């Protein structure tokens with residue numbers, strides 16, 4: 079099964095509107111439209127700059143997609159008494175094609191539970207926005223050798239009760255918490271083992287055919303120096319990039335490495 083790779087940049091709480099637009103423009107200037115025919119490139123700026131990045135897509139015909147970093151778990155019903163939150167309709171209105179959910183920073187700092195992540199995934203799918211569902215273990219769980227069981231449980235709960243065809247539209251990002259922003263990474267074989275477990279879990283939930291089509295990304299200190307070894311693995315279909323995505327040249331390098339390793343160039 080040939081899956082379309084994804085390289086997604088998670089810009090987190092970095093960059094003002096003008097810096098986001100500049101970064102998106104630099105990436106656009108260095109990508110040719112054919113670069114994105116065989117793979118998806120996704121930029122996930124802070125909420126306040128989604129419109130700025132989507133303007134670059136509209137005006138420059140940039141070949142990437144824009145995504146959000148989170149969404150509220152409920153549809154506003156009548157009065158939307160959710161100060162400070164962003165609804166799925168607001169993201170759809172800004173032409174967001176993807177949305178990260180369940181990032182460990184949102185789980186830890188904003189009280190995201192598996193149940194909420196499940197609700198977010200359903201809402202996004204209903205609005206034709208592809209959820210990028212993050213999962214990943216802490217250092218303690220990793221040391222206790224319980225990673226596969228833990229990550230598999232996160233994926234099961236995030237997708238519980240969702241129609242198998244809709245599960246097939248989701249993207250999963252495996253991000254060990256201890257690797258995020260630290261410079262530490264698992265071995266490529268270790269990451270592949272967890273991603274294979276994720277695919278087996280998806281197969282239990284949605285059947286083998288659908289599971290074989292779902293894109294699974296690796297995230298956590300991915301950079302040009304280490305991207306190749308992860309992207310070479312069978313069950314790793316791309317990367318969710320934090321720090322290195324803030325540097326246009328590093329991000330573009332990872333895109334090129336992905337194209338080469340996956341046989342697209």
Ligand code: PGA
Pocket residue numbers: 088253257258259260297298299300318319320321322
């Ligand atoms: P990092 O972040 O690449 O800076 O480790 C990845 C992420 O948090 O998605």
